[in-house]
Amino acid sequence: MAERIFGIGIIGAGRISGAHARAAGEAGSTRLVMASEVDDKRAHEFEAKWHVPVVSDYLEVLNNPEVDIVSLTLPHWLHEPIGIAAAQAGKHIFVEKPMADSIDECDRMIAAARANGVKLFTGHTEQFLAPNVKARQMIASGEVGLPVLATDCWYKAFGVAARPPWFLDRSKGGGMWLMNGAHMIDRLTYLMGDRVVSVKAMVQTRFHAIQADDTALAYLEFANGTGATIAHTGYKDHAGAGVDQPGGEIVITCTEAQLKIVDRNRLFRSVPGDRGGAWEEVVVDRVDTTTAELRALVSNIVNNEPETVSVEQARHIVDVMTACEMSSQTGREVRIND
Ligand SMILES: NC(=O)c1ccc[n+]([C@@H]2O[C@H](COP(=O)([O-])OP(=O)(O)OC[C@H]3O[C@@H](n4cnc5c(N)ncnc54)[C@H](O)[C@@H]3O)[C@@H](O)[C@H]2O)c1
Missing domain, CATH: 3.30.360.10 (Dihydrodipicolinate Reductase; domain 2)
Incomplete structure (x- = not known):
C-alpha cells in the first residue's frame, strides 16, 4: 500500500515559519500545501521562497481538505483561538511552544483536540x-x-x-x-x-x-x-x-x-x-529539530498513540512559567499541583 502523505498548512509566516516549511519538505511523509499570513510583505516572501499559495484568511487553510496538519507559528496569544478552530476543523495541530499563555487556555485547547480526535503536539524543541x-x-x-x-x-x-x-x-x-x-x-x-x-x-x-x-x-x-x-x-x-x-x-x-x-x-x-x-x-x-518533531507527530497520528511531547508536559511548562510570574508578583513561593 502506498505511504500516506500528510498535507501541511502553516498559519503565521513569521520568523520560525521557514523551519516548519523546510520540515514539511524533509520529514518524508509530508508536503507543504499552503500557508496563511496577514502581513502582505511576509506573505509574498514566503510564497516566493516556498512556492505554495499564501492566503490572508487562515480559515482557508482550515477548510482545505488537502491539509491534514496545521503548523501554528503564531504570536502566543493566537495559539488558543486558532488552535481550537483547527481542532474543530478536524486538523491535527503542531503548535509552536509554549502551548498557550495560561493553563486555562491550555485546558481549552486540550479539550478541543480530544473532543475532535486530533493530535495536539507542542513544538518543544529542547x-x-x-x-x-x-x-x-x-x-x-x-x-x-x-x-x-x-x-x-x-x-x-x-x-x-x-x-x-x-x-x-x-x-x-x-x-x-x-x-x-x-x-x-x-x-x-x-x-x-x-x-x-x-x-x-x-x-x-x-x-x-x-x-x-x-x-x-x-x-x-x-x-x-x-x-x-x-x-x-x-x-x-x-x-x-x-x-x-x-x-x-x-x-x-x-x-x-x-x-x-x-x-x-x-x-x-x-x-x-x-x-x-x-x-x-x-x-x-x-x-533538524523541527523535522524530528514533525516526524514524531506523523508517527503519533499513524500509530494512534499519545503525542511524543505529551499535552500534560506542555501544559506543565505553562503552569511552571505562570507560577514563576505569580511568585514574582507576590514575593512568595508558589506550589504547583498539576
Ligand atoms: N522552537 C524555537 O526555537 C522557536 C524559535 C522562535 C519562535 N518560536 C515560536 O514560534 C511562534 C512564532 O514566533 P515567531 O518568532 O515566528 O513570531 P513572528 O511574530 O515572527 O511570526 C508570527 C507571524 O504570524 C502572523 N500572524 C498574526 N496573526 C495572524 C493570523 N490571524 N493569520 C495568519 N498569520 C498571522 C504575523 O503577521 C507574523 O508574521 C511562537 O510560539 C514562538 O515562541 C519557536
Whole structure:
C-alpha cells in the first residue's frame, strides 16, 4: 500500500515559519500545501521562497481538505483561538511552544483536540536536540548517577528594535520569559526526568520601557527533592551591554559526574583531570529539530498513540512559567499541583 502523505498548512509566516516549511519538505511523509499570513510583505516572501499559495484568511487553510496538519507559528496569544478552530476543523495541530499563555487556555485547547480526535503536539524543541537527548540517556541509564541539581543560564540581547509589537506586550504573550523560559523549563524537566512542584522567582522588566519582561531568575524544586535554577536576560542592545549566548549553558550535577550543555549544540561530561576534573566533549550528531518533531507527530497520528511531547508536559511548562510570574508578583513561593 502506498505511504500516506500528510498535507501541511502553516498559519503565521513569521520568523520560525521557514523551519516548519523546510520540515514539511524533509520529514518524508509530508508536503507543504499552503500557508496563511496577514502581513502582505511576509506573505509574498514566503510564497516566493516556498512556492505554495499564501492566503490572508487562515480559515482557508482550515477548510482545505488537502491539509491534514496545521503548523501554528503564531504570536502566543493566537495559539488558543486558532488552535481550537483547527481542532474543530478536524486538523491535527503542531503548535509552536509554549502551548498557550495560561493553563486555562491550555485546558481549552486540550479539550478541543480530544473532543475532535486530533493530535495536539507542542513544538518543544529542547526534547529533540541531540545533546539533550544524549544527556537524558546518560542520566536515565544511571551512567552519571542520580541528578542532584542543575543550573541553566542564558544571556542574550533583547533585540527590541527587531521584535514584533506582540512580543513587547505580555497580554499578547510577549516577553523573554514565555519565549525562552519555556525552553529552559522544558529542558530542565526533560533532563532531570521530573516535574516541578514548587517555584520561587523574579520575572521583571529591568532594561526596557515595555509591558513585558526582560529578566528572570527562578528556583525550581522537583518532586524528588532535587532543584534547579534559571537565570535569563534580554539585556539592552548596545555594544558592551552583554555577551550573547545562542542557547545558554546548563550544568547538571549528578552523584557520579557533571554534564554541561553549551549553546544547544555541544555536550560535555566531567572526567578525571589534573586538579580534580576536566570537561571532555561527548560528540553528538546535529539534528533538524523541527523535522524530528514533525516526524514524531506523523508517527503519533499513524500509530494512534499519545503525542511524543505529551499535552500534560506542555501544559506543565505553562503552569511552571505562570507560577514563576505569580511568585514574582507576590514575593512568595508558589506550589504547583498539576
Ligand atoms: N522552537 C524555537 O526555537 C522557536 C524559535 C522562535 C519562535 N518560536 C515560536 O514560534 C511562534 C512564532 O514566533 P515567531 O518568532 O515566528 O513570531 P513572528 O511574530 O515572527 O511570526 C508570527 C507571524 O504570524 C502572523 N500572524 C498574526 N496573526 C495572524 C493570523 N490571524 N493569520 C495568519 N498569520 C498571522 C504575523 O503577521 C507574523 O508574521 C511562537 O510560539 C514562538 O515562541 C519557536
